[in-house]
Amino acid sequence: MRFGIIGTNWITDKLIDAGKEIKDFKLTAVYSRTEETAKKFAQKYGVDTIFTNLDKMAESDKIDGVYIASPNSFHSSQSILFLKNRKAVLCEKPATSNLKELEEVIKTAEENNTLYMEAMKIPFIPTYNVLKENLHKVGKIRKMVTGYCQHSSRYEDYKKGDVKNAFKPEFSNGALMDIGIYPLFLAVSLFGSPEKLYADGLILENGKGIDAQGIINMSYIDMDITVLFSKITNSYVPTEIMGEDGSLLIEHPSEMSELYFIDRKNNNKKTELTLPGQENSMYYELKHFIDLYNEGKTESPINNFHLMKKVMKIMDEARKKIGIIFPADKVK
CATH class of the missing domain: 3.40.50.720 (NAD(P)-binding Rossmann-like Domain)
Structure with missing residues (x-):
């Protein structure tokens, strides 16, 4: 091709x-x-x-x-x-x-x-399928906490007054759009759209710039999901899917680099489920x-149009609640 x-x-x-x-x-x-x-x-x-x-x-x-x-x-x-x-x-x-x-x-x-x-x-990385296949092991799923927080080198330039494209709203950027989409996609691809959604964040330039960081809380019928994202801090906390019988831990949601099952019913025994894969995840x-x-x-039957629209609809709603409006949103 x-x-x-x-x-x-x-x-x-x-x-x-x-x-x-x-x-x-x-x-x-x-x-x-x-x-x-x-x-x-x-x-x-x-x-x-x-x-x-x-x-x-x-x-x-x-x-x-x-x-x-x-x-x-x-x-x-x-x-x-x-x-x-x-x-x-x-x-x-x-x-x-x-x-x-x-x-x-x-x-x-x-x-x-x-x-x-x-x-x-995300959905094409081999370990993602292993994650889906092992969701049942944690029992009734009650909570997921996932995030992607990565300090941007361009933020240092921003603080000096040199605003690069990555921090300009006219390019439809921001922490949610640029990196928060990864953990959000992971959550929605596994559990679908929520019943309720709450979102908040820090908008630079006294509310006139982009979101530097934020949080989305999604409520389902019998579980909830928290999505964290930031371009001004790092996080070293893995994604966790918590069930009544145990947890699944995922290192870095965009790479699916490591996957573990912690079995509550077996003295919290930790088992690695990661599949080997290509060094370049793309x-x-x-x-x-x-x-x-x-x-x-x-x-694609995997990242299909229906899933893409579900994720984008949630991002639109989250941005509205946070107060992020792009010039592209104003075009009729």
Whole structure:
């Protein structure tokens, strides 16, 4: 599968690195707003074709699909452009700025019978399936506490008055959108949508900037889930799914790097359930996407449109309660 790349940052490097392990992956084109950046990135990977115009890239016969890793606020329009040109789209998370945009992208994908998937790697990592298979061991599930808190190097620049894109609301960024989506996705993929939702957070610039950190509490009929996220602190606490008979511990929800079962009924015996896997965890989502393309599929049966919309709807509601409004939310 011939890929074009939009976005020349570290996450793009990681995806290309994962692609080296997949025989059907081929990088054939690079896009950047500036020719110099595009050439530099293309030369690094031995690519001959570069674009500084997205319309020309979308119309090109040099690519079968595109990986979008641009700022969040561009995900919707760029996805729609390529889908209309019948190019498969693997878009970095979050898929769009809000649910309205996501519904428009999905509608475009369906109208053009073209493959579209959000690059959310969690459900494709082998240990994720082991987690699902072992949920019954904890008995009646009562509580889940999960989070992703990672101090951003750009926050140090922010404190000095140098506000990078990662801290600008016009790019639909923030702790929830950038990293909180991982633990939230994990929770919703396992347990669905809540009955009630509460959210709060710290908004920078006296409430006019992005959310630097926050919390979402979700209530279900007989359990509750707490989701923590931050770009200004680190956390070293694992995700825990607590049941009446024991707990499951997950190190780092976005990587599923370690999984343990603690058996309350057996003197709290701790058993590791982690499956060995690829060092580059993006391998699995990329391999799945390429397989879908080769099979002529237009939607992932795992990270499907219904699940994507459920997660985005919760993020919209959480942002509303926290008080985060993006320019993309105001577009009619």
